[in-house]
Amino acid sequence: xxEIKNLHVKLEDEDKQILKGVDxxxxxxxxxxxxxxxxxxxxxxxxVLSGRDGYEVTEGEATLNGExxxxxxxEERASAGLFLAFxxxxxxxxxxxxxxxxxxxxxxxxxxxEEELSAADFLKLIREKARTLKIDAEMLKRPVNVGFSGGEKxxxxxxxxxxxxxxxxxxxxxxxxxxxxxxxxxxxxxxALRSPDRAFLVITHYQRLLDHIKPDVVHIMxxxxxxxxxxxxxxxxxxxxxxxxxxxxxx
Amino acid sequence: MADTAVLAAxxxxxxxxxxxxxxxxxxxxxxxxxxxxxxxxxxxxxxxQRLQAMGLPGARDEYWxxxxxxxxxxxxxxxxxxxxxxSTLFTGIERLNIVFVDGRFDATASDALEAEGLEIDSLAAxxxxxxHWAVGVYGQxxxxxxxPVKRPFATLNTLAAPEGVLIRVxxxxxxxxxxxxxRSAADADVYLHHVVKLEDGAELTLLETGAIGARSxxxxxxxxxxxxxxxxxxxxxxxxxxxxxxxxxxxVADEALFKSFSLSVNGRLMxxxxxxxxxxxxxxxxxxxxxxxDGDIGAFHHDDTVFVTHAAERCESRQVYKKxxxxxxxxxxxxxxxxxxxxxxxxxxxxxxxxxxxxxxxFLAKPELEIYxxxxxxxxxxxxxxxxxxALFYLRSRGVPKQRAVVLLVLSFxxxxxDEIDDxxxxxDILGRLEDWLTERAGNPSKA
Numbered sequence: 001x002x003e004i005k006n007l008h009v010k011l012e013d014e015d016k017q018i019l020k021g022v023d024x025x026x027x028x029x030x031x032x033x034x035x036x037x038x039x040x041x042x043x044x045x046x047x048v049l050s051g052r053d054g055y056e057v058t059e060g061e062a063t064l065n066g067e068x069x070x071x072x073x074x075e076e077r078a079s080a081g082l083f084l085a086f087x088x089x090x091x092x093x094x095x096x097x098x099x100x101x102x103x104x105x106x107x108x109x110x111x112x113x114e115e116e117l118s119a120a121d122f123l124k125l126i127r128e129k130a131r132t133l134k135i136d137a138e139m140l141k142r143p144v145n146v147g148f149s150g151g152e153k154x155x156x157x158x159x160x161x162x163x164x165x166x167x168x169x170x171x172x173x174x175x176x177x178x179x180x181x182x183x184x185x186x187x188x189x190x191x192a193l194r195s196p197d198r199a200f201l202v203i204t205h206y207q208r209l210l211d212h213i214k215p216d217v218v219h220i221m222x223x224x225x226x227x228x229x230x231x232x233x234x235x236x237x238x239x240x241x242x243x244x245x246x247x248x249x250x251x
Numbered sequence: 252m253a254d255t256a257v258l259a260a261x262x263x264x265x266x267x268x269x270x271x272x273x274x275x276x277x278x279x280x281x282x283x284x285x286x287x288x289x290x291x292x293x294x295x296x297x298x299x300q301r302l303q304a305m306g307l308p309g310a311r312d313e314y315w316x317x318x319x320x321x322x323x324x325x326x327x328x329x330x331x332x333x334x335x336x337x338s339t340l341f342t343g344i345e346r347l348n349i350v351f352v353d354g355r356f357d358a359t360a361s362d363a364l365e366a367e368g369l370e371i372d373s374l375a376a377x378x379x380x381x382x383h384w385a386v387g388v389y390g391q392x393x394x395x396x397x398x399p400v401k402r403p404f405a406t407l408n409t410l411a412a413p414e415g416v417l418i419r420v421x422x423x424x425x426x427x428x429x430x431x432x433x434r435s436a437a438d439a440d441v442y443l444h445h446v447v448k449l450e451d452g453a454e455l456t457l458l459e460t461g462a463i464g465a466r467s468x469x470x471x472x473x474x475x476x477x478x479x480x481x482x483x484x485x486x487x488x489x490x491x492x493x494x495x496x497x498x499x500x501x502x503v504a505d506e507a508l509f510k511s512f513s514l515s516v517n518g519r520l521m522x523x524x525x526x527x528x529x530x531x532x533x534x535x536x537x538x539x540x541x542x543x544x545d546g547d548i549g550a551f552h553h554d555d556t557v558f559v560t561h562a563a564e565r566c567e568s569r570q571v572y573k574k575x576x577x578x579x580x581x582x583x584x585x586x587x588x589x590x591x592x593x594x595x596x597x598x599x600x601x602x603x604x605x606x607x608x609x610x611x612x613x614f615l616a617k618p619e620l621e622i623y624x625x626x627x628x629x630x631x632x633x634x635x636x637x638x639x640x641x642a643l644f645y646l647r648s649r650g651v652p653k654q655r656a657v658v659l660l661v662l663s664f665x666x667x668x669x670d671e672i673d674d675x676x677x678x679x680d681i682l683g684r685l686e687d688w689l690t691e692r693a694g695n696p697s698k699a
Binding site: 075 | 639640641642644645646647648649650651652653655656659660662663664665666667669670
């Protein structure tokens with residue numbers, strides 16, 4: 001599914017290397033978690049994979065189902081099946097949630113050569129997905145993320161994911177700003193989307209999200225590299241001892 | 252009947268004086284056929300004297316520091332090519348239609364000027380009458396609006412406008428009045444003077460759309476009685492290569508509501524002045540504008556100049572101006588809130604924002620507050636910026652193509668101004684038109 005080889009990335013505007021040789025493979029059907037201290041490069045990795053401006057890839061490559069991801073525009077990556085759930089979803093006043101989602105769904109369908117959804121079919125689909133995620137119909141009528149609580153914003157991200165049906169989902173610190181109930185709701189939404197032909201990369205600071213979204217593999221990232229990989233027990237180890245011991249171990 | 256020579260003679264007697272505007276005043280009047288005012292005679296004579304005293308503005312005039320008035324001072328407009336009328340804005344909404352062609356009322360294209368709760372006349376049709384209800388408003392609000400700032404083009408309009416529509420509202424008409432402008436002459440130089448008087452408790456929605464002329468000078472005087480509600484929505488035809496001057500003078504009485512929204516999409520040189528006098532307690536006045544200029548079509552310069560005076564207690568005013576500029580387009584905003592002594596509990600708000608879609612455009616803003624009461628809440632803000640890159644990335648990361656994402660973000664930027672339109676049918680109509688225009692300009696016909 002997702003394959004990253006020796007990825008080196010620096011900031012475009014300054015001579016600062018953020019990623020210093022990331023190697024990572026996430027096969028279809030699996031959930032991988034990336035943990036690591038602040039400034040280790042976790043969010044940069046998610047932005048670079050989804051095509052945000054401001055970063056320069058100096059070395060390495062990333063492919064999604066064999067397609068060279070880094071050569072595509074952000075919207076092409078989305079149509080190819082990549083989805084990034086933002087840590088801080090953007091508020092867009094004046095643009096209705098429904099309008100936005102219908103535009104996105106149909107733009108992706110169009111770019112894949114599929115028929116666009118009619119208004120009626122779209123409405124039926126979004127109501128069904130919103131019900132599953134316990135999203136109020138009123139929220140769909142409001143402008144994108146405007147006036148949403150932290151939990152509502154994250155649920156809205158998961159709703160978008162459910163509507164767009166991506167094959168590779170990256171969740172960038174989706175647990176930040178959520179209380180326990182909201183996190184459980186978000187995790188349930190993610191778990192409902194787990195399938196043999198879909199993969200997840202969950203970026204998180206803490207173990208607690210992984211109580212709800214059970215990862216197959218946990219990676220520890222530090223100073224722009226994956227320094228250790230292991231099973232779910234690795235997250236528990238971080239929870240118990242912090243990153244200090246782990247990082248000292250790898251030097 | 253007033254005599255043309257009498258009116259004109261009062262103005263050009265300026266030889267020997269050095270004011271740069273005087274010769275221009277004479278030239279302007281030479282080029283005009285002055286009306287033979289009946290009930291407007293006194294107002295026109297007063298305007299003639301005031302115009303003589305103030306002259307026309309020059310480039311050094313502080314109030315015109317951002318906009319060169321030369322094209323408005325010229326005796327005649329340069330002829331411009333224009334396309335055939337195609338405006339369909341609001342056509343799906345039941346309304347009373349009033350049509351002006353090249354600034355002349357067209358009775359055959361208009362609906363009958365009668366409706367419950369309304370008295371409507373064309374100015375030219377009743378011009379010769381000795382008396383008319385509009386005598387208490389015509390030129391009066393304009394004259395009052397000359398203090399403390401001179402607005403000579405409005406005075407010129409009071410003096411010279413041969414046509415307009417006079418609307419007296421006594422009830423709550425079930426449908427809006429829609430003034431549609433059309434034109435057939437490439438060099439049409441149009442003067443229109445509209446008067447709206449809302450009696451106590453009356454309500455009216457007034458719509459204006461279309462292409463007025465190669466050059467236009469339009470004045471709207473709106474006098475709102477106690478508890479009256481007036482909504483004014485103006486959307487001139489997109490891409491019309493015009494020179495346009497517009498003035499709104501409003502007097503808002505106790506508990507009355509005045510709301511005005513204007514949409515401008517390209518053009519050439521436009522200046523809209525709004526002069527709002529909040530004269531009664533517990534009154535509300537909101538004025539808003541959404542402006543889009545793309546210099547790719549031709550030079551674009553759009554100036555909104557606003558002066559809101561709070562002269563009563565517990566009143567609210569809002570000014571919301573949004574301008575999207577591209578390819579060397581220029582947007583101007585001059586806005587002032589004046590709170591007079593005794594206007595306690597005033598809530599005044601002003602925001603002006605420019606969205607620059609490239610580096611060649613500019614937005615100039617001059618926000619002002621002048622407050623002489625001590626228990627008020629007034630704020631103003633002005634920002635100029637580019638598209639939010641994070642928001643653009645957010646949309647694209649969902650698969651929305653870049654051009655379409657830009658359209659959505661521009662609409663998002665304009666949302667605050669559009670939200671000032673209370674009637675959702677009208678708002679949606681304008682929003683749809685804007686979206687079509689932006690999509691077409693973005694070269695992406697797919698609207699998903």
